Amino acid sequence: MKNVNDLIESAEELANRGLSKGEIADELNVSRETASWLVEKSGASGDTAVVTEPRNDGSPHDIHVDWSAFGRDSARLTYAGQAMADLLSKEGKEVDLTIGIEKAGVPLATVVARELDTDMGSYAPAKHQWEEGDIEELGGSFSRNFATIRGRDCYVVDDIVTSGTTMKETIEAIREEGGNPIACVVLVDKQGVDELNGVPVYSLINVVRVGADG
Numbered sequence: 542m543k544n545v546n547d548l549i550e551s552a553e554e555l556a557n558r559g560l561s562k563g564e565i566a567d568e569l570n571v572s573r574e575t576a577s578w579l580v581e582k583s584g585a586s587g588d589t590a591v592v593t594e595p596r597n598d599g600s601p602h603d604i605h606v607d608w609s610a611f612g613r614d615s616a617r618l619t620y621a622g623q624a625m626a627d628l629l630s631k632e633g634k635e636v637d638l639t640i641g642i643e644k645a646g647v648p649l650a651t652v653v654a655r656e657l658d659t660d661m662g663s664y665a666p667a668k669h670q671w672e673e674g675d676i677e678e679l680g681g682s683f684s685r686n687f688a689t690i691r692g693r694d695c696y697v698v699d700d701i702v703t704s705g706t707t708m709k710e711t712i713e714a715i716r717e718e719g720g721n722p723i724a725c726v727v728l729v730d731k732q733g734v735d736e737l738n739g740v741p742v743y744s745l746i747n748v749v750r751v752g753a754d755g
Contacts, residue, residue, distance in 0.1 A: 548605060552576065553583030563667075568644075572703045575603040604748055606701055606729050612645070621745070622652025625726045628743040629657065629696050634723050638688055640664055642699040642711055649728070650698035659696070660688035664714060666707045681714055691719035702730045702744070705737050712738045 548569060555565045566576035611617045629636075640662040641650025647663055654661040663684040683690060695715055702708055712722045722740045730744035 549579050549583045552579035556580050556583065566703075570606045570608070570701050570703070571603050602750075603703075604731050604750075606731070606748070608700065608728055611728070612648075618648060619652050621728060622649045623656055624745055625649060625698065625728070625743075626653040626656035628745070629653065629724055629726050631743075632724050632741075634694060636694045636696055636723050638662055638690070638693045638695045638720070640683075640690075640695050640697050640711065640715065640722075642666060642697065642707060643684075645701075646699035649700060653696065653698050653726070657696070660693075662690060662695070663687045664711050666710055681710060683714070683718065689718075690715055694721045694723050697722055697725040697740070699725070699727050700729070702727050702732050702734060702737075702742065705732055705734055708742070709737050712740050 548571070551569060552565055555568055556562075560568065562576045562580060563573055565580065566573045569576060569579070571579070611621045636657070637659050638661075639650050639654035639657065639659045641647035641664070643663055643665045650663075651661060653659075663686070664681055665684065666681040697708065697711055697715070699708060699711075708725055708727075712725070715722045724741045724743065725737065726743045728744070729746045729748060730742065731748045733747050733749060734742050736742055
C-alpha cells in the first residue's frame with residue numbers, strides 16, 4: 542500500500558467481507574480509531590471519499606506499517622522470527638512457553654518458540670470483536686488447541702505495538718490464567734515503549750514521530 546486511498550480501499554474490502562473494525566485495524570496494522578475513520582471514508586459506509594494530502598478532516602494521527610514482504614515469504618518470516626527470538630534470549634530466563642497474539646503474532650511466535658525451544662500458545666484479543674464503544678466490555682480467549690498457561694513463565698509475541706492496548710490485555714489475561722509474562726517482543730513499536738504493565742517490551746524497529754504532532 543502506497544497511500545491513504547489504498548488503505549481506504551482495503552478497509553472497504555475488509556468491511557464488505559464482514560470483518561469487524563477491530564479486525565480491520567489488525568489487518569491494516571493501524572489503531573482502532575484509524576480503522577473506524579478508514580471505514581467511514583470508504584464506500585462501506587456511504588460514498589467513497591478520495592483523500593489527498595495534506596488533510597485536515599479530523600483523521601487520526603497514525604502510522605501504517607506494511608510488513609507483508611516478511612509475511613508472504615516463509616524464509617524472510619523465519620529470519621524475522623529468529624531476530625525476535627534473539628532479543629528475548631537476552632532475558633536469560635528459563636521460559637518454557639511462547640504466546641502468539643492472533644492473527645499476525647502467531648506465525649512469528651511459532652518461529653520464536655522453535656528457536657527458544659518452548660511450547661506454543663495462542664491468544665485471540667478482544668479487538669477482533671470490536672466495532673464501537675468500550676473494548677473493556679469485550680473479552681479475549683486462549684486457544685485450547687495450544688499449550689495451557691497456568692503456572693508457566695511466558696514470552697509474548699506480536700507484530701506491532703500501536704497503542705499498547707492489545708499487549709496489555711494479553712499480559713493481564715496470562716496473569717489471570719496463572720501464568721507469568723516475562724517479556725514481550727514485536728517487529729515494530731509505534732509507541733516507543735520500554736515496558737507495559739511491568740513487563741519489558743523489545744522491538745526490532747522503533748518508530749519515532751518528528752514534528753509538531755510528534
